[in-house]
Amino acid sequence: MGYTTNFYGEFKLNTTLDKNTADLIKGIATTRRMKRSIPILAKKFNISEELALLKFGIDGEFYFDKGDFCNFGQSEDSTIIDINTPPKRQPSLWCQWYYFETTNSIKWDEGEKFYNYIEWIKYIINVILEPRKYKVTGTVNWQGEDDSDKGTIAIKDNLIDIF
Template identity: 40%
Template sequence: MGYTTKFSGKFQLDHPLFDFQALYLLDFARTRRVKRSQSILMIIPDPGREAVGLPLGEEGGYFINESHPQAAESVMDENRPPKGQPGLYCQWQPTADGCAIEWNGHEKFYRYVEWLQYLLVHFIIPWGYRLNGTVSYLGELSSDRGQIVVVDNRIVQPEDAEDKLAFATSPVLVPHSVWLGFYAVHSAEPSRLVSWVATLQRVTELGYPETASWIEENLTKLYAPGIDRGFVSMETGEMFLPSCYPIGN
């Protein structure tokens, strides 16, 4: 199951990464990016992160010492990434010589544009590097092909990389009448939410027609992101994160 996209080419750095920076990015790509408890992480040594001068980050977003015996205890949700990260795995990594960024060759790389934008904002730019280059991609569907183009630390193709990252890491905005239906199901039977069919049936039974209509109209684009990242009311700002198993990564 899942969908695999292949990539060819590299994004060139204007000067080589220091060894400790390259090692950090390799470990960042190797480890599953999961939501962690900062209070537990504070007692776990993390020399690779400390070498590059990074804090733990929100929900342990910069933590990489996954092999430590106590690291498993820090996991708060193994199926959701820390706030601000667009997925469970980043598959961009430095080349062996530290002069470029490339795909690590692993299958099922999702949200690859968002992850590249994340690397630029959190590592490449703050560390004083300039990234340029073109990488071609080819998905399993013959129509799913194209290029990712970076010019002076800016992703110019596809457009709106900043917006894509913001969307991929934010809860889904819905009208309050829709939010109420989702929250009613979440409060009573949270496991139902993982199935849109079961949720549609339940909100109809509970008397939330606006929620039922929203599910039917937004099933392919917004339902799964809402289950993964939460729903927030447009009018009140109330938000909840479904406790059922997230969809995708």
């Protein structure tokens, strides 16, 4: 049980994403976001904690295992601090903004019960895309189950307006 919201539209990128950035957005959108231990990730990958923090971000926010996509990244391992707490900068356990190469855009993946969608697109832009010099422009309308739950996310060159 939960609350469903539908989304219509897309956010276009100014240029095709490089493979690492595309994989990162897809990985985040495909897996449960769980707070992870940087020291344990460092040991797991035999790298320094400093390098692990650069590679995987705060609380492992950039970590995902492509081999666990079939389980939506929910397999438990020793790196997880709390399965029900997302990394500090991520707004929730699930992100459903997905990058589509065919349209060079970020769109809703059509999964049910997408919460914190405004915070998630802000996170994707501010933490992932803008530091890599990408620009996002587009409009997405949302409609929740309640008739009054509707609105628009309008983005132009990474500047976000909600109405």
